Structure formats: C-alpha cells, structure tokens
Amino acid sequence: MPELPEVETIVRGLRPRLPGRRVRSVEVVHGDVLAEESSTFRGRLEGRSLAAVDRRGKNVIVALEPPGALWVNLGMTGVLLPDPPSRGPGAPTHPAVRIFFGDGGVLVYDDVRRFGRLEVLGEGASRRRGEALGPEPLSEALDPARLETLLAASRAPIRSWLLDQKKVAGVGNIYANEALHRARIHPKRPARTLNPEEVSRLHRALRKVLRSAIEAGGTTIRDFRDAGGGEGAFGTRLRAYGREGEPCLGCGGEIRRIVFGGRSAFLCPRCQRETGADGEAPGGRPG
DNA sequence: AGTGTATCCTGCAGGC
DNA sequence: TGCCTGCAGGATACAC
Numbered sequence A: 001m002p003e004l005p006e007v008e009t010i011v012r013g014l015r016p017r018l019p020g021r022r023v024r025s026v027e028v029v030h031g032d033v034l035a036e037e038s039s040t041f042r043g044r045l046e047g048r049s050l051a052a053v054d055r056r057g058k059n060v061i062v063a064l065e066p067p068g069a070l071w072v073n074l075g076m077t078g079v080l081l082p083d084p085p086s087r088g089p090g091a092p093t094h095p096a097v098r099i100f101f102g103d104g105g106v107l108v109y110d111d112v113r114r115f116g117r118l119e120v121l122g123e124g125a126s127r128r129r130g131e132a133l134g135p136e137p138l139s140e141a142l143d144p145a146r147l148e149t150l151l152a153a154s155r156a157p158i159r160s161w162l163l164d165q166k167k168v169a170g171v172g173n174i175y176a177n178e179a180l181h182r183a184r185i186h187p188k189r190p191a192r193t194l195n196p197e198e199v200s201r202l203h204r205a206l207r208k209v210l211r212s213a214i215e216a217g218g219t220t221i222r223d224f225r226d227a228g229g230g231e232g233a234f235g236t237r238l239r240a241y242g243r244e245g246e247p248c249l250g251c252g253g254e255i256r257r258i259v260f261g262g263r264s265a266f267l268c269p270r271c272q273r274e275t276g277a278d279g280e281a282p283g284g285r286p287g
Numbered sequence B: 001a002g003t004g005t006a007t008c009c010t011g012c013a014g015g016c
Numbered sequence C: 001t002g003c004c005t006g007c008a009g010g011a012t013a014c015a016c
Helices: A004-014 A038-045 A123-131 A144-152 A158-163 A173-182 A196-215
Strands: A023-028 A049-056 A059-065 A068-073 A078-082 A095-101 A106-111 A117-121 A256-260 A263-267
Touching: A004 A049, A004 A059, A004 A078, A004 A196, A023 A038, A038 A117, A068 A078, A068 A123, A117 A123, A144 A196, A158 A173, A158 A263, A173 A196, A173 A263
Parallel strands: none
Antiparallel strands: A023 A095, A049 A059, A059 A068, A068 A117, A078 A106, A095 A106, A256 A263
C-alpha cells in the first residue's frame, strides 16, 4: 500500500515523536509480521533507545542506540501509530506489535493483512540492506543520464521495471502508473526502448508526481493513514490509477485497465501508445 | 533475463 | 440479508 510518498509522510510524522525514547518492553501480537523469532526481536529491541527516523525506498528505518536499526516494511496495509488513542477514531484496529516506552507511551504497528515485516538489524546488515536497493528517485543520484543507463540494461516492461526496488527504490503501482501517464509512455514498453526524450519525460514526471504526493500527504485509497491517523489528499489528483472508464485529463479519451505482471495497469491508449507514437518507433527495434 | 503463477492475509465492493 | 467472486499502495519463491 504505502509507496515512497506515504512512507515519507509517516516518517515525517514520527520524526518529532520517537527520538530519545527508550524501549521498556515489546508485545508481539502477531509474530508473522516479524522477520525473526519473537524472542529474538524483543531481545534486540528492549532496553535500547530510538535515535532517529528515516526512509529508504518504502522502508521506515528507526536508528537505535546502541547502534543498529529497526527496519519496517509496511507491506500493503501497515501503519505505525505513535501513542494512539486506545479507542475511538484513530485507535489501532489490527495491532500486530506494541513497543512500550519508559515514558509510558507506545508505538503500535498495525496491519490488517500482515504483509508487512519488522526486523532489527546490526549496523553492517542495515547498511547492506540499503545498498541492495536502487537509487532514491528524488535524490541527485538519479539524474536523467543515470536513468537512461539503468533502463538500457533491461528488456522488462517499463512499469515492471519501475516496481523493481532493486532498480529504483520507493515506486509502487500507483506512482508508476501516474508517472507513465504523465510522461505519455505505455506501461508495457520495454525499458531499453525508451529514447532520450522519453527518459527525460519519465524522469521529470516521476519526480513531479512523487513530490506532489508528498506535499499532499500521500494517497489514501482505503487503508493508508499517517502517523496521526489522518488520510492523504493525493487521491483526488490521480490521473490514471483507478480511473478505468473515466476520461483522460489530457485528451478526453477513455482510461483503460490492463493486467500484466500480476498487477493492474491504467493508461490512456491515445496518449500512451504501445508502438508508433510520434513516429519515434517505440516498441523496439526488430532484431 | 523475464514472465506467469502462487503465497502470505483480511476486508470490501459488486453481482445475484 | 447472504453468498460468491474478484480485487487491493507489496514482496518473494518457483517453474518455465
């Protein structure tokens, strides 16, 4: 569920609230969200302090003291709620892990489907985990030249390429579709067939859509909540994702849904041609 | 290397 | 109202 903008929104909400707090105890309600044994997880966390909150791709990283890090991948429906109310609006509905602090507060990991994963890593393992992910799309590390080089190495459909966290970190199905629509590139185009102009458009569209979504506090389709339990406002600004049958805001054509790679893709067949767009010979060279 | 499929789970919308 | 099917912001493992 949460992609880069949603995770960034969560991280910004947690940042003023977690650093400096010491873990007194950990309650594991559903051990299946842990990448390790419950006892191991608890033993690694209890007694340590939370030092900082950061994001890498779609992961929340809580730096620990003594040094190490709690990595949280939110899966489809995971949320991190600091000091939530115990009942009423904003209360956890499916708590999986509760981290109790010495000051009497609590951080709840709540996850309806329990596809999320929490893991406490040492410094080295945490660094290696970060290095295994592709560059951050909003960082200087991913300029158009770098993107072009990376794309040239792959025949995968561009939408699948964007979803691969080892290629670029943080892009999920919503923003992959949104960026491709804005860049007028068909989701199935093999990555290596994008010409420099298209790569440039994709680079710009990706950054713009991610930045705008962060500004809006992310996209709430159904489950996403920020650290305060609030919803993201970007849903009303989606141009392709989830708009099957509705008019394309660019040309008035009809947004269509296709399925490949096991996921829905949304596109405007007029703005995003699979072949022959603008006479640029997208779709690849014969041979 | 890339693709299709299955798996982990629960909830919700839509059709009947 | 109930039952059924399909679908969901993710990640991974497997066979081909």
